[in-house]
Amino acid sequence: MxxxxxxVAASAKPMVLALLRQGDxxxxxxxxxxxxxxxxxxxxKEGMLYPLLHRLEENGLITxxxxxxxxxxxxxxxxxxxxxxxxxxxQQGSFAAVFNVLQSFDGFEFGGxxx
Amino acid sequence: xxxxxxxxxxxxxxxxxxxPGLGVYVxxxxxxxxxxxxxxIASGMAPADAFAAxxxxxxxxxxxxxxxxxxxxxxxxxxxxxxxxxAPSKREQVAMASAWILMSLFWAGVMIVVQGSSTWATFAWxxxxxxxxxxxxxxxSRREPKTKAA
Numbered sequence: 107m108x109x110x111x112x113x114v115a116a117s118a119k120p121m122v123l124a125l126l127r128q129g130d131x132x133x134x135x136x137x138x139x140x141x142x143x144x145x146x147x148x149x150x151k152e153g154m155l156y157p158l159l160h161r162l163e164e165n166g167l168i169t170x171x172x173x174x175x176x177x178x179x180x181x182x183x184x185x186x187x188x189x190x191x192x193x194x195x196x197q198q199g200s201f202a203a204v205f206n207v208l209q210s211f212d213g214f215e216f217g218g219x220x221x
Numbered sequence: 222x223x224x225x226x227x228x229x230x231x232x233x234x235x236x237x238x239x240x241p242g243l244g245v246y247v248x249x250x251x252x253x254x255x256x257x258x259x260x261x262i263a264s265g266m267a268p269a270d271a272f273a274a275x276x277x278x279x280x281x282x283x284x285x286x287x288x289x290x291x292x293x294x295x296x297x298x299x300x301x302x303x304x305x306x307x308a309p310s311k312r313e314q315v316a317m318a319s320a321w322i323l324m325s326l327f328w329a330g331v332m333i334v335v336q337g338s339s340t341w342a343t344f345a346w347x348x349x350x351x352x353x354x355x356x357x358x359x360x361x362s363r364r365e366p367k368t369k370a371a
Contacts (some may be wrong), residue, residue, distance in 0.1 A: 133249050134256035152253055152279060153288020156246045172248075179226060181252045 109147055118150070118158055120197035126168060126186040127194060133159065133182070159184055167193050223269045229254050232276055240286035254279060317358055324350035 125136055136159075137150045162168045167190035172180040186194075208214050229251050236250075237243050243250060254275050261271030279285060328346035 132252065132256075134253045138260075151288055152250070153285055156249045157289055159249075160245070179229075179252060179255055180248065182248050 108149070114148060114150075115154075117201075118154065119162070120194060120201065122155075122158060122162065123167065123186060123190050123194040123197070126184055127191065130183045130185045132184065136184075162190065165189075223272075225255060225258055225268055225272060228269075228272050229258075232272075236282035236285075240282045242286045242289055243282060246289065250279070250285075317354065321350065321354045321358070324354065 121140060122136060125131060125139055131139070133152070133155055137152070137155060140148050140150055159168070159170075163170055163184070167187055168184050169187055170182050170184050173183050175181045232254070233243075233247060233251055237247060254272070257275035257278060258268070258271045261274050262268055266274065280288075325346065328342055328350060331345075332342045
């Protein structure tokens with residue numbers, strides 16, 4: 107099952123911030139990690155992720171630095187900043203509120219191992 | 222012998238030539254293609270095939286640039302500001318103030334040139350400058366960014 111585009115877009119920001127809270131990462135790894143965590147339900151496009159990373163950096167939520175991996179080509183890593191951590195907490199609260207409301211409806215149950 | 226880095230550089234140079242908009246993301250795209258190619262090689266593909274598969278998965282440069290464009294530009298910026306997704310940057314604030322001043326000076330100049338029939342020029346100033354720029358300015362300054370919350 108593929109998720110609707112608007113849901114993917116709304117969840118992209120907190121997901122990137124949450125992934126970076128686990129440690130510094132780079133574009134390809136972030137896309138791969140999201141695919142793994144969602145069992146393939148979330149297939150992020152490069153065209154969505156890279157502008158988002160640039161925007162988060164412009165907003166002071168994350169920062170980037172270049173490091174040289176084994177390939178010898180500089181790789182751009184991203185790191186979560188304190189403002190980004192605060193934003194992530196705010197987003198967690200919002201998602202929790204939506205989740206709680208949805209769950210309060212009869213017959214609206216969340217299944218699956220990732221919820 | 223096939224050199225992955227050379228192949229990536231060559232492909233990327235052509236892609237940026239076709240779609241200059243990709244230039245902003247050139248480092249990320251290059252690293253992405255290298256990483257994807259290496260993953261393909263690790264799964265048993267020949268280097269040249271691995272590279273071909275990586276760029277095929279990435280999509281045509283035109284399509285990729287189109288994806289990037291969706292996220293950029295004035296319309297997308299205004300939408301984010303309107304949704305209070307973020308606060309305006311200093312650069313955007315300066316751009317707005319400059320636009321306001323320049324447009325006002327332009328219409329003031331028009332009014333001076335067409336002395337005696339300045340009603341339409343005043344109306345044009347209100348429609349093209351005062352109302353839109355004041356609305357955008359109000360939108361940009363109405364609240365603190367969400368990032369400062371919590």
